[in-house]
Amino acid sequence: AVVDAGIRDWERAPETVVADVLPQVGAAADGEIAAFIDAPVVEKPVVALRTRVPVEAGETYTFSARVRALSETPRSLPIRFDASGVEAEIPDLNADWQTVEGEFTAADDQTEAEVRIVLDGPVEGLGVDDVTVAAAGGDNLVPNPSFEAVDASGAILNDSLVLRQDSAALGVNLAAGEARWSARRYEDGSVVDGTAQLRDGVSAIPLEGVSQGYYTITVTDASGREVSAPAVVLDYAGSRIPQSDRLGAATHLERDAYRDGGEAAASLGLSAARNDIKWSQNEPSPGSYQWTQTYIDELGKLKAQGVDLLGVIDSGNLLYTGTGGQAEWQKLKTPPTSQQGIDAFGRFARAIAERFDVIGIEVWNEFNHEPFNKGCRTADCYLPLLQAVEKNVKGVDPDIAVVAGATANYDEGFLNSLWQIGGLKHSDVTSFHPYDIYGDPDGAARVVGRSIDSMKANGEEQPVWITELGWTTGGRTAPVSLDTQANRLIRAEVMALAAGGDKYFWYDLISDPAQVNKQGDAHEANFGLFDPRREGLQALPPKPAAFSQALLASKIAGREPVRSDGIEGVRSVRFGEDGDEVRVAWVANGNRTVEYEAEGDVQVTDAWGRVSTVSPRDGKVSVELTSSPVFIEPAPAE
Numbered sequence: 001a002v003v004d005a006g007i008r009d010w011e012r013a014p015e016t017v018v019a020d021v022l023p024q025v026g027a028a029a030d031g032e033i034a035a036f037i038d039a040p041v042v043e044k045p046v047v048a049l050r051t052r053v054p055v056e057a058g059e060t061y062t063f064s065a066r067v068r069a070l071s072e073t074p075r076s077l078p079i080r081f082d083a084s085g086v087e088a089e090i091p092d093l094n095a096d097w098q099t100v101e102g103e104f105t106a107a108d109d110q111t112e113a114e115v116r117i118v119l120d121g122p123v124e125g126l127g128v129d130d131v132t133v134a135a136a137g138g139d140n141l142v143p144n145p146s147f148e149a150v151d152a153s154g155a156i157l158n159d160s161l162v163l164r165q166d167s168a169a170l171g172v173n174l175a176a177g178e179a180r181w182s183a184r185r186y187e188d189g190s191v192v193d194g195t196a197q198l199r200d201g202v203s204a205i206p207l208e209g210v211s212q213g214y215y216t217i218t219v220t221d222a223s224g225r226e227v228s229a230p231a232v233v234l235d236y237a238g239s240r241i242p243q244s245d246r247l248g249a250a251t252h253l254e255r256d257a258y259r260d261g262g263e264a265a266a267s268l269g270l271s272a273a274r275n276d277i278k279w280s281q282n283e284p285s286p287g288s289y290q291w292t293q294t295y296i297d298e299l300g301k302l303k304a305q306g307v308d309l310l311g312v313i314d315s316g317n318l319l320y321t322g323t324g325g326q327a328e329w330q331k332l333k334t335p336p337t338s339q340q341g342i343d344a345f346g347r348f349a350r351a352i353a354e355r356f357d358v359i360g361i362e363v364w365n366e367f368n369h370e371p372f373n374k375g376c377r378t379a380d381c382y383l384p385l386l387q388a389v390e391k392n393v394k395g396v397d398p399d400i401a402v403v404a405g406a407t408a409n410y411d412e413g414f415l416n417s418l419w420q421i422g423g424l425k426h427s428d429v430t431s432f433h434p435y436d437i438y439g440d441p442d443g444a445a446r447v448v449g450r451s452i453d454s455m456k457a458n459g460e461e462q463p464v465w466i467t468e469l470g471w472t473t474g475g476r477t478a479p480v481s482l483d484t485q486a487n488r489l490i491r492a493e494v495m496a497l498a499a500g501g502d503k504y505f506w507y508d509l510i511s512d513p514a515q516v517n518k519q520g521d522a523h524e525a526n527f528g529l530f531d532p533r534r535e536g537l538q539a540l541p542p543k544p545a546a547f548s549q550a551l552l553a554s555k556i557a558g559r560e561p562v563r564s565d566g567i568e569g570v571r572s573v574r575f576g577e578d579g580d581e582v583r584v585a586w587v588a589n590g591n592r593t594v595e596y597e598a599e600g601d602v603q604v605t606d607a608w609g610r611v612s613t614v615s616p617r618d619g620k621v622s623v624e625l626t627s628s629p630v631f632i633e634p635a636p637a638e
Contacts, residue, residue, distance in 0.1 A: 001025045001171030001204045002036050004159040004538035005152035009143035010035075013048045016300030018119065019263070021048050022159055023150045024127065025171045026204035029066035029097040030146040033202065034129035035117075038239050040266075040306035042078075042119045049117040053133045053141040055084070055106040061141075063115065063133045064101035069093035070125025070239045078121030083133055084113040097129070115142060125239035152202050155227040155536040156219070162267040162542060162550060165235040168207040170217060176200045177222025183207060183231075186214040186544055187483075187608040198222070207233070212609035214547040229537050232547045234554060234609070241269035241550055242557035243306065246497055248272030249529065249549075250468050250508040253298035254281075257512040257532055262302035264530055264540050265509055269553025272308040272359065274467050274505045275299070279317040279348050280332055286319055286344070289351045299356050310403065310467065310505070311358045313349060313389075314365035314372065320344050326374065334375040335364060335385060346388025353396040360401035362431060362467060363389050369408035379417035383426070386418075390426045401428040406467060409436040410447040412454060419458035430455065433468035433507070438478060441492035442571060442588060444469070445499035452500050463502040470507035473543070475516075475523030486548040490607060490629045491571070493552060494584045497561045498573040506549065510540060551609060555582050555631050570594055570625065582633040587625045595620045601635035 002024050012021040024036035037048050055061060063083035067090070069075065074092035081088045081100055088102035106113065117128055129147065132140045157171040170181070175198065182193040196205040198221065205219065212235045218228040234241060243266070251261045251273040265273050282291050302309055315332050316322060320341035322331025336342050349361050366372040367382050375381070390402045404427035407414055411432065415423075430451055437443035448464050455461045469492060471485045472478065480488070493504045511528030529549055530540040559576030565583070566572075570592065572585040585594065596602070598616040605611050607628045613635050614621045623632060 001157070001169040002159045003150075003152065003157035003171035003202060005150040005157055005202065007035060007144065007147055008149040008151060010049055010051045010147070013046055015260075016297060016304055017046055018042070018048050019266070019301075019304045019306070020159065023147055023202070025202055026169055026206065028146070029068075029127075029129035031148045032199065032204070033147045033150060034127045035147050037117065037119070037123055037126040037128065039119055039123045039304070040240065041304055042122050045118055045120050047116050048119050049128065051115050051143060052112050053115060053143075055110055055113045055141070056135075057106050057108050057110055059135050060103060060105045061113070061133050061135050062101060062103050063088065064099055064131070065128055066097045066099055066130040067093060068095055068097050068127040071095060077123055077126065078119065079123060079126065080118040080120065081116070082118065083115045084110070097127070150202055154538050155225075156229045157202060157538050159539060160263065160267045161229055161537070161539045162232040162234065162241070162546070163207070165210070165212050165233050168210050168231075168233050170205040170207065170219065170229075171202060172198065172205060172219060172227075173202050174198055174219065174221035174225060174227070175223040179205065179219055179221045181205055181207070181217065181219045183210045183215040183217045185608070186216070212611065214542075214544050214608060227536055229534075230541045230543070232542045232550055234547075234550050236554050240266065241554050243269050243271040244553040244557040245271045246503050246556070247493065247549070247553050248274060248308075248310070248503060248505040250274045250470075250505050251510075252276065252508070252512065253302065254278070254292070254294050255512060255514060257510050257514060258298065260301065260540075261298065261509055262305040262307050265302070265307045266305040268529065268546055268550045269557060270307065270549070272310055272503065272505065273302055273509070274310040274312060274362070276314050276365070277311045277352055277356075278315050279313055279345070280315055283317055283319070283344075283348055283351075287347070289348070289355070291355060303357055308359040309356060310360045310362060311352050311356065312362040312365055312406070313345065313352070317344070317348075321375075323375070330374045333372060335367065335373060335381065337376060337381065342384045342388050345385055346392040349389040350392035350396055353393045353400055358400055360403045360429060361389055361393055362403040362406050365406050366408040366433065367406065368411050368414045372408070379414055379421060379423065382418060383421055383423055386423060386426045402426065403429040403431050403465065403467070405431045407432045410434040410451065412450060415451065416454055416458070419455060424455060424458060424460050424462065427462065429463045429465050429502075431465045431467040434466065435469065437492075438471070441488040442495050444492045444496035444501070448496050448499035448501040464500065465503040465505070466496050466501055467503075467505045468507040469504070470527045472523050472526045474511075474526030476521045477523040479523070479526065482544045485543070486545040487607065487628055489545050489548045490552050490584065491586065494573050494629070495571065497556075498564050511543075547609065548607060551605070551607070551631075552584075555584070555605075555633075567594060579634060582631050584629050584631055585623065585625055586627055586629040589627060592625050593622050594625055595622050596632065598634075603633055603635040605631040605633075
């Protein structure tokens with residue numbers, strides 16, 4: 001279990017640079033704890049972990065460490081282990097601990113030596129343990145050499161509650177002695193249980209026998225204390241769920257509820273986050289861009305986790321926007337209309353592109369919708385903003401997408417008007433938020449198809465991104481059950497991609513209690529894939545829809561949507577081809593048996609992760625379909 005805790009006597013790279021430098025409890029080379037390093041993005045050499053030891057001038061020292069990598073087969077990693085500037089030779093690494101060592105002689109005036117783990121490139125699942133520096137016959141000089149001394153708070157310490165099936169474990173800080181644990185499946189209430197012997201301090205509880213699914217895990221320690229947490233258990237290889245480059249989520253990283261939101265997004269296999277970058281907060285005086293520390297930190301963590309940023313300029317600025325008679329909050333919801341304000345809007349987009357790594361800049365949020373736009377809401381008023389962003393952003397990086405539309409619902413009239421006055425010439429991507437299909441998730445295919453037809457009718461086609469759509473599980477306004485949220489996520493995302501959509505951003509990543517409105521309606525506060533932080537847990541608690549999102553991302557990662565199978569009354573979409581493929585299938589209502597051609601056994605995974613194998617007869621397999629999607633793929637070889 002990788003746990004969210006401090007490592008005493010060692011300096012770790014910040015989370016804005018290296019995604020994870022954390023203690024890992026269980027299966028250590030020495031003792032119970034090792035250091036775990038995971039870094040999907042490393043753009044230049046960085047010291048991930050370092051400490052200092054006292055040395056005597058002229059003395060010769062041997063230094064060593066035990067290292068491993070999350071890999072079945074040995075492979076070369078872009079890492080260095082050095083002491084006093086001398087590097088140890090690193091062999092190819094796999095999941096077995098190996099010893100690496102070197103030797104240095106302290107300089108004539110040297111009193112201290114630095115011991116470092118350096119990353120020269122991306123690293124997955126690096127383990128480090130049992131670090132030594134010693135003169136011949138002398139004691140080990142490294143403080144906390146096996147990382148046993150950690151600073152932890154809370155009862156369940158996992159850095160993420162999205163767990164890999166083959167190594168699922170809880171990291172806990174509970175009473176020493178025998179603990180009892182149980183894992184209850186969400187959809188049928190079946191239970192797997194066991195016991196574990198806990199030591200003083202941080203321990204690991206291996207969740208043996210817990211297969212892929214969504215669970216509530218409960219632990220009762222030797223003192224009788226009971227703690228529980230929801231968890232996603234998924235069958236995948238490596239240290240992370242493979243990222244789907246088509247799936248993302250809306251985030252609000254500037255809010256307290258979203259601390260470490262980048263890590264939560266990455267844990268579900270999401271490749272992108274759509275986040276507001278408030279104009280008024282970051283340009284306090286004309287032409288002076290003073291980025292708030294929260295944006296710097298949280299967007300930095302997002303990048304370190306390998307999650308791309310779609311930046312949204314969705315607010316005005318009192319320096320440039322608003323009209324007489326408007327309250328201040330209304331002015332901040334009013335787009336600029338003067339040439340001075342429009343130019344400033346474009347320059348702010350350029351400043352974002354220069355300061356942050358973005359895949360795109362989305363121009364306003366729901367410009368056509370009165371709650372988010374207290375000024376002019378026509379395409380004629382929108383086009384100058386689009387042109388200003390295009391002019392400024394393309395000068396920084398022509399590959400940054402200018403994302404146009406972001407309409408509330410699929411507003412065909414607004415978008416057609418925008419295309420007819422030249423909007424397609426000044427944008428790279430079309431976006432919208434089709435809440436008009438809230439009762440019909442399969443309708444995502446319809447609105448994506450209509451948007452593509454609309455562009456073709458106006459002379460050209462560009463990618464379509466649904467940059468906001470989700471279902472809330474609370475409040476007085478149109479809540480759905482947890483089951484329904486999970487079901488509609490898979491159906492809407494699959495249908496949008498099948499119809500030609502390029503990206504889908506779920507709304508939103510984390511349920512935020514601060515979004516309960518003044519009338520006490522918690523509608524906006526419950527769209528998340530994760531619940532708010534909970535006392536006793538270090539990680540965000542995943543909802544059932546988080547399991548659905550992770551399962552879907554893992555199944556379609558690296559696979560292009562090829563086609564719909566065209567079976568009447570059946571939603572059946574194939575991703576990938578040539579033997580590396582998966583179908584996602586369901587029926588809108590009722591039950592139906594569907595036959596697919598198959599040369600060998602197929603593996604059918606239901607929406608809650610349960611796996612079965614179906615053998616063909618006469619070259620076909622029969623699969624029972626309901627309104628709950630299943631994933632159909634060639635069964636792996638034994």
